[in-house]
Amino acid sequence: MSSYFDLTSGLWKWSSPVWLLVLSLIGLYVLIQRGTLGKRSLYFIFAMFTLAMAYVSPIGVLSDGYLFSAHVIQHLLLLLIVPLFLLLSFSRSAIESLFSHPFMNRLGYVLAVPFLGWLSGLGVMWFWHVPSFCNASTENYALGVFRDATFLLAGLVFWWPIFSPLKRYHLPSPLAMIYLFSACLGCTLLGIYITFTVISICPAFANPIDRLGIMHLLYDQGMTPALDQRLGGLLMWVPPCSLYVCAIMVVLKRWYSEMEQLTPQTAGTTNSLREARS
Numbered sequence: 025m026s027s028y029f030d031l032t033s034g035l036w037k038w039s040s041p042v043w044l045l046v047l048s049l050i051g052l053y054v055l056i057q058r059g060t061l062g063k064r065s066l067y068f069i070f071a072m073f074t075l076a077m078a079y080v081s082p083i084g085v086l087s088d089g090y091l092f093s094a095h096v097i098q099h100l101l102l103l104l105i106v107p108l109f110l111l112l113s114f115s116r117s118a119i120e121s122l123f124s125h126p127f128m129n130r131l132g133y134v135l136a137v138p139f140l141g142w143l144s145g146l147g148v149m150w151f152w153h154v155p156s157f158c159n160a161s162t163e164n165y166a167l168g169v170f171r172d173a174t175f176l177l178a179g180l181v182f183w184w185p186i187f188s189p190l191k192r193y194h195l196p197s198p199l200a201m202i203y204l205f206s207a208c209l210g211c212t213l214l215g216i217y218i219t220f221t222v223i224s225i226c227p228a229f230a231n232p233i234d235r236l237g238i239m240h241l242l243y244d245q246g247m248t249p250a251l252d253q254r255l256g257g258l259l260m261w262v263p264p265c266s267l268y269v270c271a272i273m274v275v276l277k278r279w280y281s282e283m284e285q286l287t288p289q290t291a292g293t294t295n296s297l298r299e300a301r302s
Contacts, residue, residue: 035082035238042079046072057118068113075106089162090238091247092229093255099175100259103149104267107179111187119189135184136193138203145182146210148174149260153214158226182207186271197279204272208265215261219254229253 053068054061078084078101086094123132134140152158152171161171185195185203195203224230230249232239 035085035236037080037085040076040079040084042076042084046076049075053113056122057115058121062115064113064115066113067109071106071109071113074101074109078102078106085236089228089232089235090242092226092249092252093259095162095226095229096256096259099149099152099172100263102172102175103145103179103182104264107176108183108187111180111183111189114189116189123190132184132188132190132193135181136188136195138185138195138199141182141185142203142207144178145207148178149211150214153218153225155223155225155227159228162226162228186275197275197282200275201272204268204275208268211264211268212261215257215259215264217257218260219257224249225253225256 078098083094083097087098123129161167218225
């Protein structure tokens with residue numbers, strides 16, 4: 025137990041430059057919302073907290089060349105959680121004013137193209153886990169920053185057709201469910217491959233450079249490189265699919281609500297036609 029606390033107590037990086045990004049996003053959020061801060065701002069606070077913890081907490085430190093499983097957690101937070109709650113945090117009125125310009129409106133429709141969102145969300149995860157690319161982005165700081173930026177941007181593009189603040193950019197509910205279910209299949213295939221392959225997905229984690237002198241503590245906890253990769257594969261597999269299933273349930277609820285709204289209108293139209301005929 026003492027070795028566990030020794031391991032975790034020194035793995036907080038409070039001086040991370042991610043705080044500059046957090047402060048910049050806060051300023052941008054306040055500017056876009058223009059003072060219309062309400063309950064949705066809680067989503068933004070959660071998104072910023074998650075973004076900071078992805079780098080400041082032990083997740084961020086261990087993902088920097090120590091544990092492949094921590095690396096996967098960090099990237100899932102950047103790809104799926106932070107962008108999702110960012111989109112949920114914006115009010116409809118604020119985004120409507122921003123996307124009222126013809127160019128921005130066209131951009132909104134481009135982002136709503138399902139293939140673009142699906143390819144962005146799944147593509148970055150597959151691309152950055154090709155062994156050569158994964159290894160290079162782990163060992164090169166500048167490339168790692170670029171990689172993380174692509175996760176955040178791809179996450180926004182992926183969630184836009186489902187949870188855009190403006191309904192006109194939403195996919196039809198049946199198509200949205202197919203979109204999310206197929207994304208689950210894509211993560212499942214990647215997770216299965218990582219879990220059961222004998223190839224090192226990211227060689228930098230198989231032979232880590234022990235800059236902090238903590239590898240013996242990790243190995244004392246039983247975290248070998250092979251076990252670490254299998255755990256990373258399971259993390260790539262189960263949590264994303266669980267999130268996609270939750271999103272499908274939200275889409276189903278939204279679809280049901282839309283059908284309930286249409287039913288009285290249809291009934292009213294039918295009654296009007298009957299009265300006109302009589």
